[in-house]
Amino acid sequence: MSDNRYIVGYAKLGTSSCKKCKTKIGKGDMRIGKVVSNPFSEDGGDMKQWFHPSCIFETFVRARATTKKIEDPDDLEDFKDLKDEDKDVINQLIKDFLAKAGSKTSKTPVKKKAPVTQSKLPFSPPKVETSTKETKPSTSKIDDDIEYDTNMSPEAEKDNSFREFRRLCALIAEENSYTGKTAIVSKYIKKGSNGDKYQGSVYLLLKLLLPGVVKRVYNLNNKQLVKLFSQIFGCILADMVEDLDKGDVAETIKTFFEQSKTLEPQRKSKLSIQQVDFLLEELSKVTKEDDQQRILTKMAKRCTSNDLKMFIRLIKHDLRINSGAKHVLEALDPNAYEAFQASRNLEDVVERVLSNQKEASENGKPGMVKKLSVKAMLMTPVLPMLAEACRSVQQAMKKCPNGFYAEIKYDGERVQVHKKGTEFRYFSRSLKPVVPHKVNHFKDYIPKAFPTGNDLILDAEVLLVDTKTGQPLPFGSLGVHKKAAFQDASVCLFVFDCLHINGINLMEKPLKERRKVLQENMTEVKDHVKFSEYQHITKVPNLQELMDKVFQEGLEGLVLKDVNGLYEPGKRHWLKVKKDYLHEGSMADSADLVVLGAYYGTGNKGGLMSIFLLGVYDQMTKKWCTVTKIGNGLDDKTLDRLQTELDMVKISKDVTKVPGWLNIKKTVVPDFVVADPKNAPVWEIIGAEFSKAEIHTADGISIRFPRVQKIRDDKNWETATDLSRLKKLYEKSKERTDIGGTEDEEDSNSSFISATSQTTPTVSPVKRKAESLTPSSSPLKKMKPSCKYGENCYQTSPAHKKNFDHKAATPVKSSSNKLPDIFTGCKIYLPNNIDKYKVLKRYVIAFNGDIVAEFDKNTATHLISTYGNSINASVKGKTVIDKWLWTCIKTKSLVPTTKYLIT
Secondary structure (H helix, E strand, C coil): CCCCCCEEEEEECCCCCCCCCCEEEECCCCCEEEEEEEECCCCEEEEEECCHHHHHHHHCCCCCCCCCCHHHCEEEEEHHHHHHHHHHHHHHHHHHHHHHHHHHCCCHHHHHHCCCHHHHHCCCCCCCHHHHHHHHHCCCHCCCCCCCCCCCHHHHHHCCCCHHHHEEEEEEEECHHHHHHHHHHHHHHHCCCCCCCCCCHHHHHHHHHHCCCCCCCCCCCCHHHHHHHCCCCCCCHHHHHHCCCCCCCHHHHHHHHHHHHCCCCCCCCCCCCCHHHHHHEEEEEECCCCHHHHHHHHHHHHCHHHHHHHHHHCCCCCCCCCCHHHHHHHCCCCCCHHHHHHHHHHHHHHHHHHHCCCCCHCCCCCCCCCCCCCCCCCCCCCCCCCEEEHHHHHHHHHCCCCCEEEEEEECCCEEEEEEECCCCEECCCCCCCHHHHHHHHHHHHHHHHHHCCCEEEEEEEEEECCCCCCCCCCCCCCCHHHHHHHHEEEEEEECCCEECCCCCCCCCCCHHHHHHHHHHHHEEECCCCCEECCCCCCCCHHHHHHHHHHHHHCCCCEEEEEECCCCCCCEEEEECCCHHHHCCCCCCCCCEEEEEEEEEEEHHEEEEEEEEEEEEECCCCCCEEEEECCCCCHHHHHHHHHHCCEEEEECCCCHHHHHCCECHHHHHCEEEEECHHHHCEEEECCCCEEEEEECCCCCCCEEEEEEEHHHCCCCCCCCCCCHHHHHHHHHHHHHCCCCCCCCCCCCCCHHHHHHCCCCCCHHHHHHHHHHHHHHHHHCCCCCCCCCCCHHHHCCHHHHHHHHCCCCCHHHHHHHHCCCCCCCCCCCCCCCCCCCHHHHHHHHHHCCCCEECCCHHHHHEEEECCCCCCCCCCCCCCEEHHHHHHHHHHHHHCCCCHHHHHHC
């Protein structure tokens, strides 16, 4: 039977004509539309053919037996929106039509002899149509277009039931230990629901247990789901949106499904996992709201409330069972997870495991199952091996004591190249196909680079390189429009690993062997295919020297790889070295940000404000700008307290309700905004680094991996970080590095000065923690905090003058304690091996000088050395002995360098 759809409503303009009688349908008159495919649309869209109600029923009398007809009001979409008198008209037309059709109507089920949808489903073996007709159980009409195996035994039918799947998920969720979760899944796929043998589809079971791993895209967020189901259930959208604030869209839909009068839940679950998988697949293929609503309605009609709740969980890729792919797949086979990571083909992994088990059973050795091999599959993306941040040279040497390859970390795009004969495929880091304009031309050069390589899987980086200099161009220049700005450039593939070549799996071979294979089989093609640069490092000085060179040339960093390491998909067993990572994983400066808004959490934190929007004040525009969203660093007790302490106004992510004082982009609009940002709390935020994020309005500055360090009760909006200060912190963060991974690097200039401004200069280290002492721990807790500008403060706010002391407590001592800015404008290079390096460094910073790193010493105005030691003559600054520095410090003046120069 053809899968026609019918819709009923009222003519809006009076311009449409009846398909049968060719006369116009008057404005406001009832009409019935037949939804058919649009022959003029390239994307296979739909169009409507309109009829007078009486006309369309006349066409049914002469229609083919296989044509779907309107035999029930449920066959008409939007029937519930009709006026009562029009509903009566439709019901009478249906009644008259059925009377005319007579015996034809009774034969309608028999006409469903060859459903079109059956051939689409991989889980249903081909069957003789007559047997399908004879054995199909009597079901409601809505079940006719979803196929299921009618020859399943009762045991197989139970194991394949969606109800048993839900029960399994509940058991997994209740188990706390991961080994226990694995044991539950293992027992089920061995014993089944009857405790004897599992007779369902293992592949489909695991596929549904891993919706976040074997992922389909449905183009449905929480608000869209609620909107669609409010129409399906005939309930008020605003009520569902309000309930959605509790943080669980599946629970919201279940609750309103149970209350619905328009569509009531089934009393008993009759769904199979095959039917659920089929509908999920159908849902992933559509993007229009009408199509999505049609499929969701079809599903809801079959579901109990718990069925629908689980179906929504599958759409959201989160079953709430707290179990990942590793714990589920290890229930199938100890090596199943590693095999899946390599091939990303669940069906192949399941098939190979079951084949091994069957082979062992037939040989009479069921306990001696062959080990599952870990191998990549040509033309299927492999989960890439990744790198963790390296904080110091010592960490690198400890992790790779036998030496490692240090590769240049290019600022390009990671690409995985698959070649099978003359066919090529390219996958991104996220396993998605790469846009064609970046990689299409490689098909002409890869065969030249690998003349003997018929089958290949390469791990590589794509960059745009300057054909004159051979130097890589900046990240982002690969864009289809930006590429045109670089006339003398070409897209180049930098190859750094080979996972497969000519049928040989190289993933289980050490890196040095994979490198050897690559060197033997690859020939560079100038400006198109090149080897990734690397050095074999075994000693600290060699790594130190390479890092200096890389940072001095402005490259992104290094990737360090153990020479004996295997290629382990998804594992972070490489190390990456970047300037930003050499601060023990945190920013050199923290930022004091103001709480501007909040978002509802999900899961255990559903219904609570658990994610917060923070920002800074822009003195120029007099508006508040967003910097970051944060949900880490606050314990449950603090979160509970904030629910009542914060003065918030609920705007439910409505852009039209955003207050005028807030400069925010649409994608970041929160559920709540503070009533008055000038009364909002200030939090000290730290993270991995300052970064650029265009979704935020503080000049695009944000914080990577932010977390709350401390709630600053001693600060208000006036003393918090403002936009100009944030810009300085960002710029300063891009200049710092810690090449040697030493532990005496100071956190920031400002923290040292603030600490030393209250005490006499001393050679003992002053840590930043001194600044974060709580007021209660200080004997001066009753005194007002001092304004950092003192008597020269530029602020005129009465509140500021009231809250901060602008006079020194002891004027006589304050003048003697004030540190002179003798090194203003000086950029000083200090070698690590100089005597009293740490003390000198602190004094330079305290006296307003800048310390430059070794790789940046070309920018230094003064380079400090000792007698007998010389510094590279190519540098531009003055090379002086350390005595000059000590003299400046003792005299508190910038003395001439003439007597101290080294020539």
